Amino acid sequence: MSQNIYDNDDFFAGYSRLRRSVEGLSGAAEWPVLRDWLGDVRGAHVLDLGCGFGWACRWAREAGAAEVTGIDLSENMLARAREMTPDSAVRYVLGDLETAEIAPGAWDVIYSSLALHYIADLAGLFARAHAGLRQGGRLVFSVEHPIFTAPTNPGWLEQDGRKVWPVDGYLSEGPRSTNWLAPGVIKQHRGIGTYVSLLLAAGFRLEHLVEWGPSPEQIADNPVWSIERDRPPFLLVSASLSP
Amino acid sequence: MSQNIYDNDDFFAGYSRLRRSVEGLSGAAEWPVLRDWLGDVRGAHVLDLGCGFGWACRWAREAGAAEVTGIDLSENMLARAREMTPDSAVRYVLGDLETAEIAPGAWDVIYSSLALHYIADLAGLFARAHAGLRQGGRLVFSVEHPIFTAPTNPGWLEQDGRKVWPVDGYLSEGPRSTNWLAPGVIKQHRGIGTYVSLLLAAGFRLEHLVEWGPSPEQIADNPVWSIERDRPPFLLVSASLSP
Numbered sequence: 087m088s089q090n091i092y093d094n095d096d097f098f099a100g101y102s103r104l105r106r107s108v109e110g111l112s113g114a115a116e117w118p119v120l121r122d123w124l125g126d127v128r129g130a131h132v133l134d135l136g137c138g139f140g141w142a143c144r145w146a147r148e149a150g151a152a153e154v155t156g157i158d159l160s161e162n163m164l165a166r167a168r169e170m171t172p173d174s175a176v177r178y179v180l181g182d183l184e185t186a187e188i189a190p191g192a193w194d195v196i197y198s199s200l201a202l203h204y205i206a207d208l209a210g211l212f213a214r215a216h217a218g219l220r221q222g223g224r225l226v227f228s229v230e231h232p233i234f235t236a237p238t239n240p241g242w243l244e245q246d247g248r249k250v251w252p253v254d255g256y257l258s259e260g261p262r263s264t265n266w267l268a269p270g271v272i273k274q275h276r277g278i279g280t281y282v283s284l285l286l287a288a289g290f291r292l293e294h295l296v297e298w299g300p301s302p303e304q305i306a307d308n309p310v311w312s313i314e315r316d317r318p319p320f321l322l323v324s325a326s327l328s329p
Numbered sequence: 330m331s332q333n334i335y336d337n338d339d340f341f342a343g344y345s346r347l348r349r350s351v352e353g354l355s356g357a358a359e360w361p362v363l364r365d366w367l368g369d370v371r372g373a374h375v376l377d378l379g380c381g382f383g384w385a386c387r388w389a390r391e392a393g394a395a396e397v398t399g400i401d402l403s404e405n406m407l408a409r410a411r412e413m414t415p416d417s418a419v420r421y422v423l424g425d426l427e428t429a430e431i432a433p434g435a436w437d438v439i440y441s442s443l444a445l446h447y448i449a450d451l452a453g454l455f456a457r458a459h460a461g462l463r464q465g466g467r468l469v470f471s472v473e474h475p476i477f478t479a480p481t482n483p484g485w486l487e488q489d490g491r492k493v494w495p496v497d498g499y500l501s502e503g504p505r506s507t508n509w510l511a512p513g514v515i516k517q518h519r520g521i522g523t524y525v526s527l528l529l530a531a532g533f534r535l536e537h538l539v540e541w542g543p544s545p546e547q548i549a550d551n552p553v554w555s556i557e558r559d560r561p562p563f564l565l566v567s568a569s570l571s572p
Contacts, residue, residue: 233476233496239488245495252486252493253476257542257558277561278521279540292535297522299500315500318520329572 088182088204089272092138092160100267110141115311116228116298116320120199123226123294123324127151130194133218135183135211135227136201140167140176146195147176157181183211188218198227200320203235203273206261208281212288216327224326225290231297231318235262235275242313251317278321290325298322331425331447332515335381335403343510353384358554359471359541359563363442366469366537366567370394373437376461378426378454378470379444383410383419389438390419400424426454431461441470443563446478446516449504451524455531459570467569468533474540474561478505478518485556494560521564533568541565 091097105113111121128150134143137156140163146154154176158164164178171178179186183205188196196215205211215225234240236256242249259276278295285292297318300311334340348356354364371393377386380399389397397419401407407421414421422429426448431439439458448454458468477483479499485492502519521538528535540561543554 233499237493238491239493243486243488243493243495245482245486248481248497250480250482250486250495250497252488253496254491254493254559256476256560257540277540279538279564282535282538286536292525293529295522295525297500297520316497317499321522 088159088184088206090159091268091271092158093162094268097268097271098160098162106141107139110139111145114141114199115300115304116322119296119298119322120197120226120228121145123224123322124195124197127195131192131220132195132197133157133188133193135186135196135198135215136204137167137178138163138199140164140171140178142197142199143167143176143178144171144173146197147171147173151175151195153177155179157183157186159183186214188214190217191220193218194220194223196223196225198225200228200230202227203229203275206274208274208276209284209287212284212290216288216290219327221327224293224324225285226324228298228320228322229281230273231321232256232275232277233317234319235273240264249313249316281321281323285323285325289328291328292323293326294322294324296322331402331427331449333402334511334514335401336405337511340511340514341403341405349384350382353382354388357384357442358543358547359565362539362541362565363440363469363471364388366467366565367438367440370438374435374463375438375440376400376431376436378429378439378441378458379447380410380421381406381442383414383421385440385442386410386419386421387414387416389440390414390416394418394438396420398422400426400429402426429457431457433460434463436461437463437466439466439468441468443471443473445470446472446518449517451517451519452527452530455527455533459531459533462570464570467536467567468528469567471541471563471565472524473516474564475499475518475520476560477562478516483507492556492559524564524566528566528568532571534571535566536569537565537567539565 111117130151132146132151132154134156143154143156156178159182262275298320299315299318305312354360373394375389375394375397377399386397386399399421402425505518541563542558542561548555
């Protein structure tokens with residue numbers, strides 16, 4: 087059973103104020119890369135693992151998806167998602183990704199934004215996702231980058247007047263407790279090698295892997311983001327059924 | 330034209346004293362993983378890019394390879410490799426990997442140990458390697474891990490009594506000048522995402538990707554190695570021809 091931090095009042099209040107919560111996909115700077123990989127979803131059956139407020143579910147439906155299902159473990163988030171998506175072709179389902187059933191052979195696209203780093207049994211989830219995809223289907227996801235999740239103390243240090251990110255424990259995979267919006271948020275740290283190995287072991291073929299940082303244009307709009315190029319915040323992956 | 334630091338007298342003297350130079354493959358702790366990926370090379374045509382003293386070339390020949398060619402830009406290293414490998418089926422060729430010709434469709438295995446992080450035009454090298462492989466062939470290589478090559482000051486820092494590795498510039502790819510065995514050794518820093526993207530763009534299929542650190546058994550034998558689990562020193566990759 088995953089920690090349900092999103093139904094913690096303080097966390098939910100903080101999360102609701104994040105730019106990506108207020109503005110939706112246009113407030114998520116990594117979204118253009120993921121959208122390109124999602125491609126043409128007209129007529130597609132789309133599953134969103136950890137759908138939150140349902141921004142991507144709505145995007146998929148507006149882009150022509152035939153049917154969209156979002157799964158999330160937060161009642162708070164699903165309530166808002168349903169309120170914002172009055173569309174009978176979009177379903178929101180309460181579920182824990184550790185164990186949630188994924189209908190076999192039912193999906194053209196399985197998407198997940200910044201949720202899989204909460205999952206302890208990622209091998210199990212990838213196996214269910216692989217079985218859930220139809221021929222030609224793909225899994226597109228983002229997670230926090232392992233450089234970001236590894237440290238005992240995840241915060242910038244000063245060295246010779248520059249900021250450096252203090253990596254330790256990179257190969258010591260497992261839970262990390264951090265204070266992000268609320269104390270004691272549990273994330274599962276794993277390396278890029280492990281994400282890739284688990285995907286390949288589940289039968290996926292790797293199509294794209296990007297260590298995301300803001301573009302020069304995005305930094306021009308938000309100069310404080312330039313530090314994110316010193317250690318990438320997100321890992322973005324697209325994988326398809328073999329061969 | 331790559332920097333030929335291996336023919337710098339100080340560098341060569343230092344390099345020659347490294348455990349992996351003295352003991353060969355048994356002194357290279359990551360070798361067992363690469364050897365597993367190389368698999369059965371009986372009857373195979375094997376190319377080693379940056380062969381150094383030729384340890385892997387000799388291994389391949391002793392493991393039954395039909396023909397082995399090693400390419401290196403260091404006359405010093407090739408002289409010693411030739412001296413240690415009196416075998417007409419093993420050839421050593423002077424060449425710069427930036428431009429070295431790779432005979433098309435001639436190779437079952439292309440191998441490279443800790444050499445590709447010196448190469449500026451890696452896309453070009455991957456394209457030549459892809460063209461050089463026969464059907465069923467594979468490219469197996471190791472490089473210094475990007476967490477290792479990224480920092481402006483690549484050395485451990487103290488934080489709260491622990492050692493941390495000070496990452497900056499991760500997404501700023503390009504040359505890094507370090508003082509390793511000799512001052513001003515130039516390496517090309519690139520992220521894991523870039524290694525993967527260049528492989529996929531060249532037409533490879535990713536088979537394995539491991540962020541290597543010492544095993545518990547290796548640490549028991551060499552306790553000082555435990556720090557290497559805090560930030561992996563090497564990235565190991567195996568790729569095959571698509572599909």
